[in-house]
Amino acid sequence: MNKDRINPFFQEFPVDYLYHLGIDTTMDISSVFGNIKYVIFTLSNAEAKVLVNEFARDIYCIPEENFSYEPIYKTERFHMYKVGVTIIISGGVGIQSLLICINEVTKLMVHLKKYDVCYFKIGLSASLGVPDGDIIISNQVANSTFTKTFKSIECGTTYEYPTILNDKMAKSFLKFSKTHGFTNVHSGINLSAHNFTDMQIIMRNNLIYDDITSKNKLYLSKAYDLGIRSIDMESLSFTGFCAWLDIQACVVNISIVDFLVHQKITTTMDTQLKMLAHFAPVLVAYIQKSGGLIKQLMGHFNKHQINSYKIYQPHLLSTNVKADYLYSLKVPIDNKTIDNFRGIKYICMQGSSDRTKTLAKKLAQLTLGIEEIFFTPHNLFKNAFFKGYRIGNILCVSHGMGALSVVTLLHDITRLMQASGNTDLEYIRIGTSGGINIEPGSIVITNTAFDHGLNPGCKMPIENNEVTVPTHMDNKLSYRILQAQPEMLPFKLVYGNTIAADDFYLGQCRFDGAIKPRYDKEMQQEFFKKIMEKDIYNFEMESVALASFCARAHIPAAMIAVTILDRLHGDQVTSTSEELAIFSDRTHTVVIAYLLSQMDIKKSS
Ligand code: R2B
Ligand code: URA
Numbered sequence: 001m002n003k004d005r006i007n008p009f010f011q012e013f014p015v016d017y018l019y020h021l022g023i024d025t026t027m028d029i030s031s032v033f034g035n036i037k038y039v040i041f042t043l044s045n046a047e048a049k050v051l052v053n054e055f056a057r058d059i060y061c062i063p064e065e066n067f068s069y070e071p072i073y074k075t076e077r078f079h080m081y082k083v084g085v086t087i088i089i090s091g092g093v094g095i096q097s098l099l100i101c102i103n104e105v106t107k108l109m110v111h112l113k114k115y116d117v118c119y120f121k122i123g124l125s126a127s128l129g130v131p132d133g134d135i136i137i138s139n140q141v142a143n144s145t146f147t148k149t150f151k152s153i154e155c156g157t158t159y160e161y162p163t164i165l166n167d168k169m170a171k172s173f174l175k176f177s178k179t180h181g182f183t184n185v186h187s188g189i190n191l192s193a194h195n196f197t198d199m200q201i202i203m204r205n206n207l208i209y210d211d212i213t214s215k216n217k218l219y220l221s222k223a224y225d226l227g228i229r230s231i232d233m234e235s236l237s238f239t240g241f242c243a244w245l246d247i248q249a250c251v252v253n254i255s256i257v258d259f260l261v262h263q264k265i266t267t268t269m270d271t272q273l274k275m276l277a278h279f280a281p282v283l284v285a286y287i288q289k290s291g292g293l294i295k296q297l298m299g300h301f302n303k304h305q306i307n308s309y310k311i312y313q314p315h316l317l318s319t320n321v322k323a324d325y326l327y328s329l330k331v332p333i334d335n336k337t338i339d340n341f342r343g344i345k346y347i348c349m350q351g352s353s354d355r356t357k358t359l360a361k362k363l364a365q366l367t368l369g370i371e372e373i374f375f376t377p378h379n380l381f382k383n384a385f386f387k388g389y390r391i392g393n394i395l396c397v398s399h400g401m402g403a404l405s406v407v408t409l410l411h412d413i414t415r416l417m418q419a420s421g422n423t424d425l426e427y428i429r430i431g432t433s434g435g436i437n438i439e440p441g442s443i444v445i446t447n448t449a450f451d452h453g454l455n456p457g458c459k460m461p462i463e464n465n466e467v468t469v470p471t472h473m474d475n476k477l478s479y480r481i482l483q484a485q486p487e488m489l490p491f492k493l494v495y496g497n498t499i500a501a502d503d504f505y506l507g508q509c510r511f512d513g514a515i516k517p518r519y520d521k522e523m524q525q526e527f528f529k530k531i532m533e534k535d536i537y538n539f540e541m542e543s544v545a546l547a548s549f550c551a552r553a554h555i556p557a558a559m560i561a562v563t564i565l566d567r568l569h570g571d572q573v574t575s576t577s578e579e580l581a582i583f584s585d586r587t588h589t590v591v592i593a594y595l596l597s598q599m600d601i602k603k604s605s
Contacts, residue, residue: 001115002246010107018104022074025111032072032371033112037085038287039105040120041098043234045071045079047124048090050273052081054280056375059084059288060368065340066390067364068376077101082374086287091121095150095192095237102241118169119249120283121238124272126231127255128224130186132267133275135177136230138190138251139170141239146191146226150240161240163192170250176286182279188229190251192236220259230255254279326412330383333419340380341420346394346598347413347427348591349406351542353387353398359430359588360389360396366592367392367599385409394595399429403502403545410549426477427557428594429546430587432580433498433538434508435563436531440575441583442492443590445481446559448472449543450499450536452507458548471547474556481558481590484597491586496537498559500544508539510571528568538563562587 010016017024042048052069060067071079078101080089091101102119109117130136141163142148149160170187177185230253242249256272257265267275324333331337350356360377364370368391377389381397386409388397399409410427417425435442448456449471457468482495505513509524519527543559550557562583565573575583 001110001117002244003115005245006110011110016107016111018107020074020077020100021080021104021108022076023104023108029108030112032082032373033087033108033114035085036082036087036109036112036114036117038118038120039087039089039109040122040283041089041091041101041105041234041238043090043093043123043232045090046269046273047122047276048079048081048088050277051088051122051280051283052083054277055083055086055088055284056370058281058284060364060370060392066378066380067370068378069374070376072374082371084287084369091234094233098234099237099241102238106241106245106247117247119238119242119247120252121235121249122252122276122283123232123234123254124256124276125190125253126257126259126265127253128188128220128229128231128258129260130188130229130255130258131184132255132257133278134184134186134255135182135279136186136188136190136253136255137170137174137177138188138230138235138253139165139167139239141190141192141235141251142223142226142228143236144191144193146223146228150236152237152240161244163236163239163243165239165243165249166246169248173250173252173286176289177282180282180285182282186229189227190235190239190253191223191228191231192239193231193233224260231259252283326416328383328385328408329381329388329412329416331381331416333416337416338420341390341395341416342422343393344390344395344417344420344422345424345426346595347417347425348394348396348430348595349399349409349427349546350396350430350587351399351401351432355430355584355588356387356396356398357389359591360391362588362592363391363394363396363595366596367394388413399542402541403500406542407545407549410546414549414553414555425555426474427546427550427555428477428481428591429542429557429559429561430591431540431542431559431561432564432584432587433540433561434573435538435566436528436536437568438494438537438563438566439492440563440565441579441586442494442537442563443586444498444537444561444563445478445493445495445590446473446498446543446547446561447475447478447495447535448497449547449559450497450534451544452499452501454499454530454534454536456497458544460548469548470551471544472551473543473547473558474550477556477558480597481560481594484594485590486593489589493590494537497535498538498540498543498561499531499536501539501541504541507541508567512571539567560587560590 015025040051056067056069069081071081073080078089078091080087089101091098127136140148148163150163152159152161174185174187232253235251254275256267348359361372364375365372380388380390386398388395397413399406450456456471458471459466459468485493501507506515506517509527511517538561540561546557564575564580564583
């Protein structure tokens, strides 16, 4: 960017309001836009949305059923998205609208001292001699009279801005597209019609002129001879602006109608957007290659990857029953579902669906670099019981409260994983619990789950015999989780045993349930004493079910639970919701540290 040509005034304002974007400089713009390297200007909101979806899917390898990207800040005029190092923004129709947009985006970049940002103007356009769906890349733009200048009347004076950009970006993007399988890419001059009527009158048969056909043909063939290949209505101000400020930029158009053949657009909007979507991956690849992005490897669920997974037969999981519909998740086992869930390794489960979504959002940011505020993970299960959010190779699911709820989830989720070919799995429950002789807010990583009779193991009838299934968590997995934690955690972390009750009140020896207890304080203290002797640090309600299920299925399981009170000092949970949120965050911190330690990815800044 040519800094000498940037307006010095707005840089001195105590607060600069980018009115149409709905951004001002009191906002924390650097944490949101600090890594921007590219800005893509589209015409319509629909085009911006198509691009952002394609970008998000390509960069983060997340199928779009799994997320939605929302425009940020003010959406009244332009729709702005941020994905990775790229802003995608709809600049509206015509040179004027685009000029407002490019002004405010550029001011934003200047506030951030991003002087080397590159701009693309991408659109669906008419063309000359270029088949529908083909791409035209331009660094030069002509106006309706074929002059390569953008006229701007400023304070009563007309100024002319040359509309010829340096050809570096157009050339490199053309070469890149061609070498990446897009043989239908052309270079050419873009004609930026003054307005739509202009385009109608000059380019199309219009009854205003008598000899329209010959005039029209003459005009178009002259344009063609001058090297004009695409026609839009915004590129004049775009190139005038970028050339003046020395911004690396180019104009990319996808032909939706060749005016030399006919002048009626016959493709539907849907088809046009598909053409744009089809071309998007090459843009993503170009931005990646230019050092803009590191393709996030995590969760890169290549369809062929399945063969490289370690295959083992989960013990005792019935293989002769072919489930084709998972009722409690409300998903059919079909090719689409399998594609959606293939490649998952980590199942992070929590009781609450809200906390599940929060974790998914955090993981999206930390493992894939998707900023939380822009990204909404989509629930993949349409049933009311459980929610599931996929982030790369992690599936965050909610399991509700209690053994029966978690087991219901475990059955269906395991079937789903089986069907999707995911056999290298780890199940991690992240939860809340009532501590016993441990300060509230501490984290317990469970070694063995005990039942309410204070026995390890879970008795269950298997093939007509009562069998005690072991309930220790996978110690290797627990060890890895412990190892992944930083030395100085701001809270206590212990590795010990857990008791799973079938009830929150009487089952956990409380005095604040609805039914009058048949034990007294003394008996409670006695019970707690026995608990402590067994190295049990906390009460919760699902660990036995989880551990026994996973022991049978031969799936490594672990549990990370925060204590939200110390039962030696009372039964009531009196922490405020803010305190509880902080406690719950700690379990996320611990599991995230583990997940990041397992992933060969670059943590995004
Ligand atoms: C911990 O908290 C829930 C009860 O409040 C239960 O699901 C559990 O295990
Ligand atoms: N969850 C439980 O099961 N018990 C408690 O005391 C707190 C949370």
